[in-house]
Amino acid sequence: MGKLKNKVAIITGAASGIGKAQALLFAKEEAKVVVVDLNLDGIQDTVSEIKAKGGQAIGVQANLTNDDDISNLVEKVISEYGEISILLNTAGLFDQYKSLLNTDESLWNKMLDVNITSLYKITSKVLPHMLEKKFGVIVNIASGAGLIAGGGGIGYTSTKHAVIGFTKQLNFDYGTQGIRANAIAPGLIETPMVKAVIDDPNSGVMDAVSKLPAGRYGQPGEVADLSLFLASDDSRYIYGAVVPIDGGLLST
Ligand code: NAD
Secondary structure, X not given: OOOOOOOEEEEEOOOOHHHHHHHHHHHHOOOEEEXXXXXXXHHHHHXXXXXXXXXXXXXXXXXXXXXXXXXXXXXXXXXXHOOOOEEEEOOOOOOOOOOHHHOOHHHHHHHHHHHXXXXXXXXXXXXXXXXXXXXXXXEEEOOHHHOOOOOOXXXXXXXXXXXXXXXXXXXXXXXXXXXXXXXXXXXXXXXXXXXXXXXXXXXXXXXXXXXXXXOOOEOHHHHXXXXXXXXXXXXXXXXXXXXXXXXXXXXX
């Protein structure tokens, strides 16, 4: 039997990269997957791939910074599946490395909106359904930039630190009511988000990667494996953790 049989999992950012890998793996483990993203073509690709392999999924296009989109999403999931057991907050935005004086207020606000306010918005609408069943697992994708400076620039680093605080506080307030929230801090994972950096021979990233203990980029499927562990009962005694998956980046 699949590890997530009978679980309903909303996965944001599931049109691409880490979110797509999570959606494919969770469906393989028999979750009913809700593929959420801005990118409609990508949503359709993920849903078709899941269905072609015999899994269950629906796709919902939503901008996670928009309250109406989120209300529609949650209503649709409840009417389709009746409950929400797992929320993977994976969607995020990295807009090149920018220091404070290269970050105007509109970029700053955009980073806040996509990387942290969206978590507030969607989690606020999903949590009441989890509390009703006294069961819910939340996995938030932070970043190594949520723990140290240097990888992400001011907007990304600040918002990813906030994702970690958000995760811990959720646990503190709702852990005794059946809710378990953990965060993942990926290092350099080969996805469309970081393609421009990887492809730029002057970015210095290849040099950094070659010095990692793992000596390579991480793959989206590896972050999906960790997400499955944190979303399943295998991690039932893990609350409020921040788990790095970075080929040794934070240890060097
Ligand atoms: P990606 O660009 O491949 O996927 C991100 C997805 O989020 C895209 O499909 C995009 O359309 C979606 N998205 C962005 N804004 C949205 C919005 N407002 N509403 C709905 N969907 C939206 O990137 P990825 O590398 O898979 O990133 C997934 C998560 O992992 C992000 O939170 C990112 O910050 C984090 N992360 C990635 C790396 C890495 O090296 N790739 C490292 C650390 C953390």
